[in-house]
Structure formats: C-alpha cells, structure tokens
Amino acid sequence: VAKMGKLVEEAQNNKSKTQRYIDEIAKYYTPAVVVVAASLAAIPAAMRVRDVEKWYHLALVVLVSACPCALILSTPIAAFCALSKAATSGLLVKxxxxxxxxxxxxxxxxxxTGTITKGEFSVSSFKPLIHNDKLLY
Known part of the structure; x- marks a missing residue:
C-alpha cells in the first residue's frame, strides 16, 4: 500500500503537456493583467481626471474578471482529482x-489473463465486439 501511495504521489508531481503550457502562459498573462489594471487606475489619476473612482472601479473589474486563477488552478486540480479517483478505483496512472x-x-x-494479479496464465473471459456468427468466417 505504501508503494502504491508513493507511485500515486509521483504521478501527481509529473506535469502534463497542458499543465506546462498553462504555466508558461501564466508567466506572461498574470503580469500583463496586473499592468493593465494598474494602468487603468494610475493613468487617469496622474492626468487628474475628475471621476477617479470610476477608473479605480474599472481597474478592479478588469483585475478580478481577467484573473488567471481559474485558468491556472483548473488544470492541476482536474488532474489531481482524476489521478486520485483512478487510485481509489484501483487504477494506477503514471x-x-x-x-x-x-x-x-x-x-x-x-x-x-491474471498474470499480474494472480501469476496464473488463463483467459477469464472473452467479449468480441462483433457477433459470434461473423467470427466463424
């Protein structure tokens, strides 16, 4: 059981191609969102625009709505849940x-054939995808 737990932990630490891609995009996307939101707040304030609160509100709306949290967190969480569910079902995915x-x-x-689980070489069942009549030809 301990070995199985270790293998599951190693599987969860290995990032998929999609996770690596999301991490790479997040390096640029997150700072860009912060810069845009900060610009929306700072530029009108520096230009002494009358209704600065609207610009602050707009900056916060941009920051919250463009927040990459859902994008960045969804992929690893989905992978973790899938690997955990597979492990609890008795499947080991690398x-x-x-x-x-x-x-x-x-x-x-x-x-x-039971080779891995029992060490016996025997076919336990056979389920063809076509009818038995077609197997005869």
Whole structure:
C-alpha cells in the first residue's frame, strides 16, 4: 500500500503537456493583467481626471474578471482529482499526461489473463465486439 501511495504521489508531481503550457502562459498573462489594471487606475489619476473612482472601479473589474486563477488552478486540480479517483478505483496512472493521451483513444483491447494479479496464465473471459456468427468466417 505504501508503494502504491508513493507511485500515486509521483504521478501527481509529473506535469502534463497542458499543465506546462498553462504555466508558461501564466508567466506572461498574470503580469500583463496586473499592468493593465494598474494602468487603468494610475493613468487617469496622474492626468487628474475628475471621476477617479470610476477608473479605480474599472481597474478592479478588469483585475478580478481577467484573473488567471481559474485558468491556472483548473488544470492541476482536474488532474489531481482524476489521478486520485483512478487510485481509489484501483487504477494506477503514471501521470496526467497519460490521462490526456487516453482522451484521444478510440478503441481499447484488454488481455487480462491474471498474470499480474494472480501469476496464473488463463483467459477469464472473452467479449468480441462483433457477433459470434461473423467470427466463424
């Protein structure tokens, strides 16, 4: 159980391509949002515009609505939840990157013979995707 926990922890520490991409964008997006919001507050104040409170309010609206928190936090949290759910279901996924790859898979074929879990070589069941009549030809 301890080894399984360690493997799950390692899987959660490995970032997927999407997570790395979001982190790279956040390096530029977050400062840009702060600069735009600060400019909306500072420039009218420096120009001594009459209704400065409206500009402060607009700066706060821009800062809150363009806040990258949802973008930056959603990807790692979704990956963490998926990896945790898989682990509690008895599945060990190496990382979020493999979950992203799985989303593009169209067909899956399983060959579960009990080799890993029981050490026995036997087919437990067989479920074809086509009718048995077509298998005869």
């Amino acid at each position: 990382g979020a990157e493999y979950l992203e790859i799985l989303s593009t898979v169209k067909f899956i074929c399983f060959d579960k």
